[in-house]
Amino acid sequence: MAVKLTVTWANAGHALLPDALADIGVELPSGELLTPTSRAPGRRSFDIPSSAGRVVLRAAFSASFDRVESIEPIEVEVLRAEQAFDVSGESITAIETPPFGAAHPLVESDLRPGASQSVRIHTQFVNITPFWMAYAGFADDYLENRDPRVDLVVLGNTSGDPKIWFASIPEACAAPPSPAVGCLVFYRPSGAKYDRIDQIHDMFGLNRYLLKPVEAPEAIAWKRDKLALNPETGAPWLWIRCGFEDALARSGKAVVMLHPWPSALTYGSATSAALPSLAEAAIRLLWAEQRVGKERRGIHLGRLGLAGFSAGGLPLFEALAQNRKRVDEVYAFDARGAAERTAMLAAWMSERPAACLRMTGAHQIEANAAVVKAVAGSRRGSELSERVTVLPESAAAYDQPGATPHWDYAIEDFPGLRSDADVRHQFAIFGGFDALPGPFARTSLQRFLEDSLF
Template sequence: MALRLRVTWRNAGSPLLPDALADVQATADDAPLPLAGSGPGRREFVIPAGAARVALSARFSAAFDAFEDVPALEEEVLSVDQAFDVASGGTALSPAPDPELGQAHPLVDVQSAPGLALAQIRTDFVDITPFWMAYAGYADEYRSEHRPGTELVALGATAGDPKIWFASVPEACKAPPDGGISALVFYRPEGYAYTRVDQRHEMFGLNRYLLAPDPSPGASFWARDVFERDPRDQSRWVYVRCGFEEALAASGRAVVMLHPWPSGASFGAATTASLPGLAEAALRFLCGAQKIGTGQGGPRLGKLGLAGFSAGGLALWQALAANKDRVSEVFAFDARGIAKNEALLVRWLGGDASRRLRMTGGHQLDANAALQQKLPGPSREARLTSLPPDKSGYLPGANPRWDHVCSSLEASEKDTYLNAGWVWHQFAMFGGFPEAGGQAAVTFLQRFLEESDL
């Protein structure tokens, strides 16, 4: 009896998965199988009786018309190859390990019914990096200044919002621990509104977080590691780069940092109970694309951490409230809403002794200190970090990193900048506060990662 193979994929109506550009083929014992049926998100083949080995090959591409100065583009966004042994007397398919992955392909699920083998391809995320780099302003800056140690992948969600995510993947994820790969989801302040992948995007705000500052006096004013003058209006440029990629690489943690890209202030499903599933789907895609390795048991989500800066804290607390039983650690970089969410944080920390809260402060120094007092003394030091501990952390001489950032100030400017809450607020994201005898160059993010259990 011939066995029918039905291949399906999720979200076939997405602009990122046009049916006309889906190339799905199958072979039986190396002989091509003709299509026996097709439709949107579906291809069918008949496996002849007596076949021993079946191979599935799927290539998905997306195409967009010319936009402004960007020509028409067509790029492959996902590829899947999976071999099967014909099992159970020719009535089922058993996935064979992929030599490159060391296991069956993580994006292919197989089920059997009488006379039918159903192979569903997980297409929740696809790789839109070439499109992003074509449409986004300041992409050239990222390409020229990115340093080895991490890889940035732009992910397109084929259903729901946000439509664009970014994954910062450190080299430590190539050989993940057996407990799975952890994800740290970062919520940034409000950005521009967008509705499509194929529109003008802006990468400057992403570069600011990901790229490391440049200490060279000849570097662009926005790339320096000290407060620099904007030559356009002579104002001080205080948005020093944050060095996320450098922190990830230097920490040695097998942690993928996920950046859901908001449309305006909306993070869509990234602040709901869907977040763990979305994070795991992103990890599965990265494994299938050989961007990360597979630990024992496959590419599963290990621990889940949340991070947020400034107004991104509003989304951070929504995500924590929706996933408080799944989140292991929170990094709050002067995040808005600490005081209003004090009860949530106390309940979350009290729910599991292994949970950790790391905070930095500028505007939120008093709120951070008040939260610390809500926790019992014996557990406070181990489970909650608040840096700097109070306003004295911004006094001259208290912190070599703060002193360095302020080193370019003129005498007439020092009172304004050394005591300005809005400047402290930025330092709470890009800065650092060294441990006794520690390196002044270590950022808050790197320190928190090194101290974490993610």
């Protein structure tokens, strides 16, 4: 008598899940590996002897890409999972897998007595960090300047677009205060168009958001904590680094920040009703790799937040419209679309018992003020207004020297740019409105995280 076990996984045949590199095996106590009785893309079947006692399912998935310009061919293991089962009669039972205190997070079992036993391996996201670091320009700049308190994992989406996501994981996620791990999804403005994982990418734009600036006068313009002269153009460099990693670490919050990486401004499923399940899948993979919830039970997606800057406000507000019943935090950094979504934002605040709305402005100062007014005028306005932040409250914060010390510091070498709308716009994602000049500021993101309910 044998127990029939079928192992399946989704999106088989995807470039990141080639069947030829899917190593799925069942190991007997003797160390012998069972030969599959049948195999097909996304499926392997095994006959397990009923006398086996205990077996171990071992699944490893690798991807391989040919030479890309000067980069040699690369093969990388992108996902691995192991799960032990006790065998009894015609059925098997999944046993606790250290360090999860339950079955492996990526192994979902349907083990009904007397029926064919089936196991599904979660393959929505896989870890493609080595591929990205090989193909991305300015990856070396990131590695040299990254915050050691934050782990960056590059995720490959095997079911659609965006194909690439980034996960920033601060140290606090290793031991979250509860099994519910927060997630903040950030929508950037348009980036370069891409069609494949295995092509040349550019990390310069991502570095602008992740890395913190430096105050060293000798640093090149795009690394400075203030406007500085770009030696390549002779014009001031406006795009101060935002320091997201530093903000995550200093906030102390157990929040994974996800960056779905658009092709141009196409965000695909990242703005759809599928977003919560995608965030859940990302958290599941990171837990499986023990990057969140180390040796913790029951890790899952907790509070979900959305953030966006500039034209990234358009996908931000679309994602909110599709997920109003699940999103609890919104950070709109001078985000386009606020004026058109005023009524929705006020309604969302009223619908969610613990919603938090944080906004910065330059182009959107008037639109943000209209949102604040709409929230205040709602049925629970006085209560809700306590969880709304707007920075600055008016253009006077930019206009008047001394009103915003860090803004004064940022433009001190170019005072003629004080009224420049684009300079203000780029400052709005960096922030530091309540910081003093000098060492790296307490940015708007850090403040919003510290004030959050994550």
